[in-house]
Amino acid sequence: MSLSIASWNVNSIKARLPNVIEWLKEASPDIACLQEIKTVDDAFPRLEIEELGYNVETVGQKSYNGVALLSKKPIEEVALRALPGDDEDEQARYIEAVISADTGPVRVASIYLPNGNPAPGPKYDYKLAWMERLRNRAEALLSFEEPVILAGDYNIIPRDDDVHDAAAWEGDALIRPQSRAAFSAIKWLGYTEAFEQIDGRGHQYTFWDYQAGAWPKNNGIRIDHLLLSPQAADTLEAVEIDKGPRGKEKASDHTPIIGRFAL
DNA sequence: ATGGTCGGTCCCCGA
Numbered sequence: 001m002s003l004s005i006a007s008w009n010v011n012s013i014k015a016r017l018p019n020v021i022e023w024l025k026e027a028s029p030d031i032a033c034l035q036e037i038k039t040v041d042d043a044f045p046r047l048e049i050e051e052l053g054y055n056v057e058t059v060g061q062k063s064y065n066g067v068a069l070l071s072k073k074p075i076e077e078v079a080l081r082a083l084p085g086d087d088e089d090e091q092a093r094y095i096e097a098v099i100s101a102d103t104g105p106v107r108v109a110s111i112y113l114p115n116g117n118p119a120p121g122p123k124y125d126y127k128l129a130w131m132e133r134l135r136n137r138a139e140a141l142l143s144f145e146e147p148v149i150l151a152g153d154y155n156i157i158p159r160d161d162d163v164h165d166a167a168a169w170e171g172d173a174l175i176r177p178q179s180r181a182a183f184s185a186i187k188w189l190g191y192t193e194a195f196e197q198i199d200g201r202g203h204q205y206t207f208w209d210y211q212a213g214a215w216p217k218n219n220g221i222r223i224d225h226l227l228l229s230p231q232a233a234d235t236l237e238a239v240e241i242d243k244g245p246r247g248k249e250k251a252s253d254h255t256p257i258i259g260r261f262a263l
Numbered sequence: 264a265t266g267g268t269c270g271g272t273c274c275c276c277g278a
Binding site: 011012014015036038039062063064115117155209210211212213214252253 | 266267268271276
């Protein structure tokens with residue numbers, strides 16, 4: 001009895017479809033949370049992915065953003081297609097569903113947290129406001145006392161050990177103290193960051209820029225995370241960053257992180 | 264080494 005849940009920012013599902021299909025066949029996660037699908041719902045390659053045995057739910061947007069949930073287990077209910085707290089916010093960055101695992105319901109969200117650069121500025125203000133809304137939602141979810149996995153591209157480098165050269169990133173929205181504090185604030189509610197919990201090694205990355213040879217030089221950052229409610233954290237068995245997809249032709253700049261749970 | 268990389272769209276923007 002084991003449930004694997006992956007998060008991967010694919011940077012356009014259309015540009016990445018062959019890579020995504022190849023990876024789904026190889027890694028075969030029970031649930032995959034995708035970000036930056038960069039397409040509207042109607043243009044999402046639903047059939048190709050359903051053919052691999054997945055149920056598919058998307059919150060798409062033209063050109064930018066967009067998130068998806070793929071699940072081999074039944075999706076009982078899509079609980080939310082947007083993060084509550086701002087009716088004016090039209091950016092497609094959040095989907096949350098209840099999925100039937102063998103042991104009972106598991107709540108999973110696919111999250112594309114705003115980048116926030118340049119900082120300071122309106123984009124940074126939006127990032128911080130979005131994180132406050134996420135904290136509120138995360139807090140509300142704890143009252144259900146069920147396994148909750150908030151998986152996604154958080155655009156947060158939690159510690160200096162999660163970047164090859166922290167000094168080079170000083171002032172960036174991904175590493176600013178206020179950004180880190182907003183991320184910690186969610187953890188202090190009672191959430192566990194899966195990778196930090198299981199793997200003590202530093203300098204394990206999930207993103208390498210396309211520019212300046214970042215991938216061959218291993219100049220990466222760790223910004224894709226799984227945040228777990230206590231009921232999920234108690235069942236966490238393993239976490240792996242799967243670097244395979246980043247080394248392929250036509251790669252996304254992110255690579256998947258996969259958690260395995262006794263669920 | 265005075266540029267460098269992608270993806271989507273409309274001639275530039277976001278990452």
